[in-house]
Amino acid sequence: MDLTDKEYVEHCRDGHPEDFGLLVERYQKPLFAYLAGRVGDSGQAEEAAQESFVRAFMSLKKLRKPESFYSWLVGIASRVAREQFRSSARRQRDREVAERMMTDATDSNKEYPLEEAIAGLPESHRQVILLRYYERLSCQEIATRLGAPLGTVTKTLSRAYALLRQELAAREGAEPTVNQTQQL
Amino acid sequence: MNCAECRDNLVACAEGLLDRETLLECRAHLETCASCRAEYQAIASLQQRLVARGQAAAEVSLVAPVMQRVLQKQRESEGESFMSKILKHRWGFGLGTATGAAAILLIALLTLPKMQATAEEVMTRGAQVVAKLTSIRFRGELRTWPVDNFGYINADCPFCPIELWKQFEPQLKWRIEKPGRVVVMDGESTVMLLKPEHVAVKHPFRTTSAFDTDWLQQIANVSETISNELDNARAKGWKLSLKQEAGTDGRLESVVTILAKTTVPANDYEKNNWIWTADTRRVYRFDAQSGLLEAMQVYLLRPSGDVKIFDLSQIDYNQPIEPGVWTLELPADVSWVQNQLPTLTNNAVYAAMTPEQAAKAFFEACSRNDWGEAGKFLVESPVPNMLKQKLGGLQIISIGTAFTSAAGKDQIVPYEIKLQYGTNRKWNLALAKDQASGRWFVDGGLP
Numbered sequence: 001m002d003l004t005d006k007e008y009v010e011h012c013r014d015g016h017p018e019d020f021g022l023l024v025e026r027y028q029k030p031l032f033a034y035l036a037g038r039v040g041d042s043g044q045a046e047e048a049a050q051e052s053f054v055r056a057f058m059s060l061k062k063l064r065k066p067e068s069f070y071s072w073l074v075g076i077a078s079r080v081a082r083e084q085f086r087s088s089a090r091r092q093r094d095r096e097v098a099e100r101m102m103t104d105a106t107d108s109n110k111e112y113p114l115e116e117a118i119a120g121l122p123e124s125h126r127q128v129i130l131l132r133y134y135e136r137l138s139c140q141e142i143a144t145r146l147g148a149p150l151g152t153v154t155k156t157l158s159r160a161y162a163l164l165r166q167e168l169a170a171r172e173g174a175e176p177t178v179n180q181t182q183q184l
Numbered sequence: 185m186n187c188a189e190c191r192d193n194l195v196a197c198a199e200g201l202l203d204r205e206t207l208l209e210c211r212a213h214l215e216t217c218a219s220c221r222a223e224y225q226a227i228a229s230l231q232q233r234l235v236a237r238g239q240a241a242a243e244v245s246l247v248a249p250v251m252q253r254v255l256q257k258q259r260e261s262e263g264e265s266f267m268s269k270i271l272k273h274r275w276g277f278g279l280g281t282a283t284g285a286a287a288i289l290l291i292a293l294l295t296l297p298k299m300q301a302t303a304e305e306v307m308t309r310g311a312q313v314v315a316k317l318t319s320i321r322f323r324g325e326l327r328t329w330p331v332d333n334f335g336y337i338n339a340d341c342p343f344c345p346i347e348l349w350k351q352f353e354p355q356l357k358w359r360i361e362k363p364g365r366v367v368v369m370d371g372e373s374t375v376m377l378l379k380p381e382h383v384a385v386k387h388p389f390r391t392t393s394a395f396d397t398d399w400l401q402q403i404a405n406v407s408e409t410i411s412n413e414l415d416n417a418r419a420k421g422w423k424l425s426l427k428q429e430a431g432t433d434g435r436l437e438s439v440v441t442i443l444a445k446t447t448v449p450a451n452d453y454e455k456n457n458w459i460w461t462a463d464t465r466r467v468y469r470f471d472a473q474s475g476l477l478e479a480m481q482v483y484l485l486r487p488s489g490d491v492k493i494f495d496l497s498q499i500d501y502n503q504p505i506e507p508g509v510w511t512l513e514l515p516a517d518v519s520w521v522q523n524q525l526p527t528l529t530n531n532a533v534y535a536a537m538t539p540e541q542a543a544k545a546f547f548e549a550c551s552r553n554d555w556g557e558a559g560k561f562l563v564e565s566p567v568p569n570m571l572k573q574k575l576g577g578l579q580i581i582s583i584g585t586a587f588t589s590a591a592g593k594d595q596i597v598p599y600e601i602k603l604q605y606g607t608n609r610k611w612n613l614a615l616a617k618d619q620a621s622g623r624w625f626v627d628g629g630l631p
Binding site: 017018020021024025028029030032033036042043046049050053054057058114115129132133134135136137138139141150154155157158161164165168 | 194196199201227230233237238240241244245246247250253254255257258372389390411412593619
């Protein structure tokens with residue numbers, strides 16, 4: 001069975017930095033999807049995702065709640081995305097253009113709150129959502145992977161859907177917000 | 185079924201997990217209850233959004249580049265040793281003009297305390313000396329079919345040449361080629377061409393890895409590969425051994441051997457079909473003086489004896505790469521693979537098929553030369569001419585029962601067909617389900 005985020009974070013801190021690769025593997029797809037939604041360009045999203053992971057690694061010791069790794073990571077990514085826009089504005093010496101880009105990207109893709117909402121799920125629920133949709137496993141495959149009965153997987157999925165719908169409904173029309181209490 | 189029972193079953197219903205009886209009861213309730221129907225539609229709508237998000241990120245592969253940067257940062261923060269500075273300096277010259285630096289290196293080596301290097305030390309040093317590559321090119325041979333996937337291996341195949349070019353700086357670009365297929369990532373997009381079929385597939389964005397090339401990309405990231413091997417050896421108890429040998433040109437080589445085991449069961453259909461489902465012995469050959477990885481071999485472990493399946497004999501580090509390498513010439517009649525199947529007007533008929541029914545329907549369409557119908561089971565559009573020539577007018581002899589592999593998500597349907605020129609083909613058709621349309625498409629296993 002896979003280790004929890006907390007266990008991976010603790011391994012990294014205990015002198016096994018290579019375990020960070022397993023956290024990257026776990027969250028690379030949702031983080032990329034989130035950033036693609038924020039910046040509207042897959043190349044920039046990939047760069048931003050890499051940068052976010054590297055910053056997270058370098059600040060891992062500051063993470064007060066290892067079990068909230070992903071939520072913390074999304075907070076970092078949010079900041080990296082904003083920095084990308086600012087940097088773009090500096091390069092173009094035209095802040096208005098950058099503002100417009102940001103507005104366009106935000107308008108063109110309203111889906112990134114989905115990853116923010118996923119970040120807020122309890123770990124067991126988030127794990128099932130990530131395996132089902134970002135690793136594209138069937139429910140049966142998830143059950144095998146987690147060593148859990150199929151019924152447990154569908155129940156967890158059902159609860160995760162309910163939590164996501166609740167969170168998305170609350171966010172509708174709102175600007176993206178992430179719990180950034182532990183951000184860099 | 186009442187509302188509470190229906191809602192308990194909604195997710196299983198949306199996932200296609202209900203038995204027939206419960207499904208019918210659930211459907212009957214949904215037809216009459218607007219509230220449960222709305223709940224079901226809300227779940228389905230959320231599922232669609234999640235599927236789309238997963239698809240958008242399907243090809244992302246950040247582990248290698250992130251870990252390269254992370255481990256580099258860590259090394260920097262731990263401070264650089266005199267040795268690593270010397271080695272980095274050497275790489276700054278480029279290999280072609282490294283004679284002077286090699287002399288410095290030799291002095292450095294001679295002044296180190298005499299010690300017996302272990303396999304881990306040789307590997308660690310091998311990772312350090314290539315920590316900052318600007319480019320890499322390697323040529324090797326793999327036992328596989330020329331047209332098959334880049335990760336497919338077959339110990340009974342003859343060796344097939346395989347070549348990689350990768351530029352890390354100033355902009356990431358890569359190309360991987362074997363006789364039957366080629367992938368080019370030119371910094372903007374990633375295109376694979378299946379040469380004999382004239383079929384191409386494009387990701388309109390840059391990638392660090394795509395189209396089954398991950399293991400070759402990993403080898404190209406030499407420093408990280410070596411570090412990963414070490415980490416895996418420590419974590420999984422893989423056996424490491426070291427010996428010194430004279431290379432073909434008489435120079436001394438440090439040869440590290442690793443026995444690597446996968447978790448794929450021995451009786452799995454995909455066992456030993458892919459480089460990542462195979463139990464292997466990997467042999468890394470480092471120049472004893474510079475610590476540089478110069479060659480690598482992979483042997484497939486079989487009860488009947490080990491078979492060499494991959495031989496990487498030439499590695500060029502930090503050499504300029506011709507710009508033409510990043511250009512891919514496409515044939516005029518190229519067919520493009522659709523990233524997502526269109527939803528048909530009678531889509532439900534196809535979405536309800538079992539894998540066996542889909543395989544039968546596909547082959548029957550081929551037998552009638554009905555390429556409009558056959559195309560509904562293919563991601564290539566239009567149907568490639570080569571496929572039409574090969575499969576047109578076939579006769580179905582048998583369609584077996586679908587099964588799955590622990591190593592993949594496809595449903596695999598055994599079949600036997602007679603091709604129009606009289607040849608019988610008995611093989612397994614791999615079918616995958618398109619998430620958006622819910623239809624089966626052929627993912628592999630055609631003659």
